[in-house]
Amino acid sequence: MIYREAGQFKSSYAGDQAIFPVVQDRVFVAAAVAAAVVVPPLLASEYWLQAVLIPFLVYALAALGLNLLTGYAGQLSLGTGGFMAVGAYSAFKLATAFPRLNIIVVFLLAGVAAAAVGILFGLPSLRIKGFYLAVATLAAQFFLIWLFNKVAWFTNYASSGTITAPDRTLFGALITGPNSTPSARYLTALGLVAVFALAAKNLVRGRIGRSWMAIRDRDIAAEIIGVRPLRTKLLAFAISSYYCGVAGAGLVFLYLGSAETLAFDIGISFLVLFMVIIGGLGSILGSFLGAAFIVLVPIVLSNAPHAIGLRMPVALQKQFELMVFGGLIILFLIVEPRGLARLWQIAKEKLRLWPFPH
Amino acid sequence: MLDALHAVLVAPFRDMAGSPAFLVEVLIGGLFAGLMYSLVALGFVLIFKASGVFNFAQGVMVLFAALTLVGLLERGAPVLLALGLTTAVMVALAFAIERLVLRPLVNQEHIILFMATIGLNFFLEGFGEMLWGANVKKLDIGIPDRSFIVRGVQINELELTAAVTAAVLVAVLALFFQRTRIGRALRAVADDHEAALSLGIPLKTIWVVVWSVAGVVAIVAGLMWGAKSGVQFSLSLIALKALPVLILGGFESVAGAIVGGLIIGIGEKLGEVYWGPLVGGAIENWFAYVLALAFLLVRPQGLFGERIIERV
Numbered sequence: 001m002i003y004r005e006a007g008q009f010k011s012s013y014a015g016d017q018a019i020f021p022v023v024q025d026r027v028f029v030a031a032a033v034a035a036a037v038v039v040p041p042l043l044a045s046e047y048w049l050q051a052v053l054i055p056f057l058v059y060a061l062a063a064l065g066l067n068l069l070t071g072y073a074g075q076l077s078l079g080t081g082g083f084m085a086v087g088a089y090s091a092f093k094l095a096t097a098f099p100r101l102n103i104i105v106v107f108l109l110a111g112v113a114a115a116a117v118g119i120l121f122g123l124p125s126l127r128i129k130g131f132y133l134a135v136a137t138l139a140a141q142f143f144l145i146w147l148f149n150k151v152a153w154f155t156n157y158a159s160s161g162t163i164t165a166p167d168r169t170l171f172g173a174l175i176t177g178p179n180s181t182p183s184a185r186y187l188t189a190l191g192l193v194a195v196f197a198l199a200a201k202n203l204v205r206g207r208i209g210r211s212w213m214a215i216r217d218r219d220i221a222a223e224i225i226g227v228r229p230l231r232t233k234l235l236a237f238a239i240s241s242y243y244c245g246v247a248g249a250g251l252v253f254l255y256l257g258s259a260e261t262l263a264f265d266i267g268i269s270f271l272v273l274f275m276v277i278i279g280g281l282g283s284i285l286g287s288f289l290g291a292a293f294i295v296l297v298p299i300v301l302s303n304a305p306h307a308i309g310l311r312m313p314v315a316l317q318k319q320f321e322l323m324v325f326g327g328l329i330i331l332f333l334i335v336e337p338r339g340l341a342r343l344w345q346i347a348k349e350k351l352r353l354w355p356f357p358h
Numbered sequence: 359m360l361d362a363l364h365a366v367l368v369a370p371f372r373d374m375a376g377s378p379a380f381l382v383e384v385l386i387g388g389l390f391a392g393l394m395y396s397l398v399a400l401g402f403v404l405i406f407k408a409s410g411v412f413n414f415a416q417g418v419m420v421l422f423a424a425l426t427l428v429g430l431l432e433r434g435a436p437v438l439l440a441l442g443l444t445t446a447v448m449v450a451l452a453f454a455i456e457r458l459v460l461r462p463l464v465n466q467e468h469i470i471l472f473m474a475t476i477g478l479n480f481f482l483e484g485f486g487e488m489l490w491g492a493n494v495k496k497l498d499i500g501i502p503d504r505s506f507i508v509r510g511v512q513i514n515e516l517e518l519t520a521a522v523t524a525a526v527l528v529a530v531l532a533l534f535f536q537r538t539r540i541g542r543a544l545r546a547v548a549d550d551h552e553a554a555l556s557l558g559i560p561l562k563t564i565w566v567v568v569w570s571v572a573g574v575v576a577i578v579a580g581l582m583w584g585a586k587s588g589v590q591f592s593l594s595l596i597a598l599k600a601l602p603v604l605i606l607g608g609f610e611s612v613a614g615a616i617v618g619g620l621i622i623g624i625g626e627k628l629g630e631v632y633w634g635p636l637v638g639g640a641i642e643n644w645f646a647y648v649l650a651l652a653f654l655l656v657r658p659q660g661l662f663g664e665r666i667i668e669r670v
Contacts, residue, residue, distance in 0.1 A: 319485075329476070329477030337463070
C-alpha cells in the first residue's frame with residue numbers, strides 16, 4: 001500500500017533518467033543519508049563508530065571499486081589488497097612530503113597513483129581470462145606488498161616499518177591522526193563514500209558502464225559491435241583501482257590510524273571479494289550490503305557466546321568463529337547466489353503488491 | 359647503468375659457470391621443491407578437471423589431512439592404521455562436501471563455486487584446529503632428515519623419498535585414470551558433463567570419487583610437507599604456492615601440474631639464489647607469480663591447458 005508507483009508519471013527526459021524514479025525511493029534514500037549524517041555522531045558510542053561504522057564505510061568503498069571491476073566489467077581480481085596498499089602508502093608519502101596539501105586532495109591523488117598501478121597490472125587481462133586472470137592478479141598482490149616491505153623510502157625510513165596518519169584538518173576540524181575524534185573521521189569517510197557511490201552509480205548507467213557490461217557478457221561480441229576491449233578493460237582496472245586506492249588511504253588515515261603491510265595482505269583481498277559476492281555482483285547497493293554483512297558477522301559471532309551466557313576458551317572461540325563464518329558464507333551462496341541486493345529487490349517486489357497476493 | 363645491466367645479465371651466469379656443483383645443488387633443491395608444489399597442484403587439477411570447481415580449499419585439505427594423521431599417531435595408533443583412518447576421514451569429507459556444498463550449488467557460476475570453496479577453507483581451518491589443537495606438531499614417519507653426498511653434490515634423504523613418493527603417486531593416478539572403469543568415467547565427465555550424464559555415468563558418484571582422490575593426494579602432500587617443516591597452520595598457505603604452478607601448467611592437465619611445478623621450483627630457486635640479492639632478497643613470494651604471468655602472456659592457456667576457442 002505504501003510502496004506503489006501508480007500515478008507517478010514521467011513527463012520529462014530528466015525524470016525518465018532519474019536514479020530513483022519512484023518517489024518513495026527518493027524519500028527513503030534522502031532519509032537514510034540524513035540519518036547517516038546526523039544520528040551516529042550524536043548517539044553512537046566511540047566503540048560503534050570506531051569498530052563498526054568507520055570500517056564499514058572504508059570497506060564499502062573498496063567493495064564498490066572491486067564491484068566495478070568484477071561485477072560490471074567481469075574481470076576477476078584478487079589484487080585488491082595490493083591496490084589499497086598503493087593508495088595508503090602514496091597518501092602517506094604525499095601527506096608527509098607536502099604538509100600544507102589539503103587532506104582530501106591527498107586522498108584523491110593517492111587514488112591516481114593506485115589507478116596507474118592498476119592499469120599496469122591490468123594489462124595481462126587483454127590476453128588472460130577467468131581464473132587465470134585471478135591468479136595473475138595475485139602477482140600484483142604479492143609483489144606490491146613485498147615492495148612496500150623492502151623499500152624503506154615508502155615508510156619514510158621508519159624503523160618499525162609502519163606508516164602513521166599525521167594530524168590534518170579540514171574546515172578547521174581535525175579529521176585524521178591520533179588526536180582526531182571518531183565522529184570527525186566518520187563524517188569524512190561518509191562524505192567520501194557518498195560522493196564516490198554517486199559517481200559509481202552514474203558511471204555504470206552511462207556509456208562506460210554499458211561498455212563494461214558488454215565486455216563482461218560476451219567480450220568477442222562486444223568487440224564486434226565496436227567496444228574497444230583494450231580501452232574498456234584498462235579503464236575498468238584504472239577506475240576500480242582508484243576506488244581501492246582511496247579506500248586504502250581511508251583505511252589507514254580514517255580507520256586504523258597506523259598500519260604496516262600486514263593490513264593489506266591477501267586476506268583483505270578475499271574479504272573484499274566476499275563483500276562483493278555476498279552483496280551482489282553488479283550492484284552498487286550490494287557493495288554496501290556486503291560490506292555491512294562482512295563487518296558485522298565477526299562482531300556478532302565474537303559477542304554471541306557471551307550474550308547467551310556461554311563461556312569458552314579464547315582459542316576455541318576463535319576456531320568456532322572461523323567455522324561459523326565459513327559455514328555462513330556457503331549457506332548464503334546456496335540460499336541466494338545473486339547476493340543480498342537480490343533479496344532486497346525481491347522484498348521490494350513483494351512490498352509493491354502487499355497486502356494483495358497478486 | 360652498465361653496471362646494473364652487468365649485475366642482472368652477466369654476473370649471475372658467471373657465478374653459475376664458476377661453481378657447477380653448487381649450481382647442480384640449487385637445481386636439485388629446486389626440483390624437489392617443485393615436486394612438492396606439484397603434489398598440491400595435482401589436487402587442484404583433479405577437481406577442476408572433473409567438476410570445473412577451482413578448489414581453493416585444497417591447501418587446507420592438506421593441512422586437515424596432516425593434522426588428522428598427526429593426531430592419530432600421537433594417540434598411539436600404528437602408522438598403517440593411522441593412514442587408513444585418515445583416508446577414511448578424507449573420503450567422508452568428500453561425501454559431506456558433495457552433499458552439502460556441491461549439490462545445492464550445481465549449475466551455478468564458477469565464481470560462486472570458487473567462493474564456496476573459500477568458505478570451506480575457513481570452515482575446515484577452524485574445524486581442524488578445534489579437533490586437533492593449533493600447536494605446531496612434529497610429524498615423524500621414520501625417514502631421517504639428513505643428507506648424503508654424491509660426487510660433491512648434497513642430496514637430502516627426505517626430499518629424495520618425497521620425490522619417489524610423488525613419482526609413484528603420479529604413476530598410480532595415471533593407471534587409475536587410464537585403466538580402470540571409474541577412471542574412464544572420470545575422463546568422460548571431464549570431457550563433457552552432459553554427454554557423460556546421458557551415457558548413464560552418475561555425476562554425483564564421480565564427484566565424490568574425485569574429491570576423495572584429491573583428499574588422498576592431500577594426505578600424501580601433507581605427509582611430505584609435514585615431515586619437512588612440521589604440521590602447522592602455515593601448511594595451508596602452500597595452496598598459494600601451487601597457484602602459479604597451475605596457471606603455468608594449465609588448469610586441466612595432470613602433466614602440466616608436474617612439469618609446471620618443476621619449472622616453478624627451479625625458476626624460484628635460481629631466481630632467489632642468483633638474482634634475489636640484487637633486490638634485497640625474499641622474492642620467493644612473488645617471483646613464481648611473475649614467472650607464470652610472463653609465461654601466460656605468450657600462451658594464455660598455460661603449458662598443457664586446453665586451447666581456448668571462442669565463438670560469438
